[in-house]
Amino acid sequence: MPTAFAAAEIDLDALVDLDTHPIHEVGSTVRSALVAEARAQMGTSGCFRFPGFVRAEAVERMRAEAAGLHDATFWSQMDHNPYFSEDDESWPAGHPRRTFQHRRSGFINSDILTTDSVLRQLYDCDVLLHFVWECLGTPQPIYRWADPLGRNPYGVMEPGHELPWHFDGNEFTVSVLVQRADAGGVFEYVPNIRRPDAENFEHVAHVLAGGRDGVRQLDLVPGDLQLFAGRFSMHRVTEVEGATTRYIGLPTYVHDPYRMNRPYHSTSIYGRATPQHIERERLLVDGLVD
16 A cells, blocks of 8 residues: 555656656656765755756645644744753753853744645655765664654744854754745854864854854755754754745654654744653763754
């Protein structure tokens, strides 16, 4: 029995511009060139963009879905440090673990997306998963994330909202901008600012204090597909300006399909934690503080 989103049941050409991005043609010269370019940039900057990846009609369906579910958005207005951890007075004042910035944004959680959701179809498509894995160039396979709330949500930012500097709880994020803000809402990141064996608190503190050393910008356009290694590259979205809500689809992949966000992180960002979050908090992750 095929799954609800088996490759044979997805009209991938209706969702993805396969003429420009032939992700289904394994071994083609165009696909091989896309993979090679993405790998090179992911290796140096932890970020790569495929312009116009999702067809305009599919983007419009995603926009309509996000707008239709807008009232179900969990709004997170809180102060948090880059690690989404609680204040720890064992660290000195001014340390990154004790530096809190105000977050104003929201998520339409993955578990409320409709069964005909374009975002769900893209996320559950093995053709896309395999293409993303090749572009990342990692020796370990990637999997769809077990986290039921954060695996493929819509990020929502209304005018006046901003997403301060932070690290993700997962290794890689794939994003598709669905609706652009009138102004602002620009993605900024510091490539590979930390490693599993080196938190690099000094550089993190520099950026949190307003320093621009190593900061890059990527002003996405609706339909762009972005690959990003958000667990190791600190990033933010600048304040949204104007009158238009910013929507972005966030299909997320990991090396460990069993791991989830920690309960405090999940409750802070998605509004709740499931029993599975609590159970899996006891697992050793990768040694990083979040």
